[in-house]
Amino acid sequence: MELTHEEVGAEYVSTNVWGAKRTQFIAIDDNGEMFRERHYDERLGWHESTVSRRAVREDLITRLIRSSSLTTDRSHEVPVNNPDTFSVKPARKLQIH
Numbered sequence: 001m002e003l004t005h006e007e008v009g010a011e012y013v014s015t016n017v018w019g020a021k022r023t024q025f026i027a028i029d030d031n032g033e034m035f036r037e038r039h040y041d042e043r044l045g046w047h048e049s050t051v052s053r054r055a056v057r058e059d060l061i062t063r064l065i066r067s068s069s070l071t072t073d074r075s076h077e078v079p080v081n082n083p084d085t086f087s088v089k090p091a092r093k094l095q096i097h
Contacts, residue, residue, distance in 0.1 A: 060086075
């Protein structure tokens with residue numbers, strides 16, 4: 001069996017009454033200190049920015065420690081019942097859809 005090194009990225013997807021929101025983080029330097037953050041909102045499309053490793057860490061920790069998904073917010077007439085998802089994927093599979 002051969003194991004190969006492949007760049008990976010993180011993806012967090014949530015759904016709300018306005019549609020899906022997708023946030024992706026992919027390292028852009030060899031040290032993993034700077035990341036490309038790609039954010040997709042069905043209403044606004046794609047937006048990219050460069051963020052530090054610390055910012056990625058804080059963002060993901062904040063999202064992942066929630067006891068429940070924000071998508072189940074009952075303040076809207078028709079709440080979304082789909083849970084948020086987090087995954088780590090090969091960077092090539094995190095291309096802009």
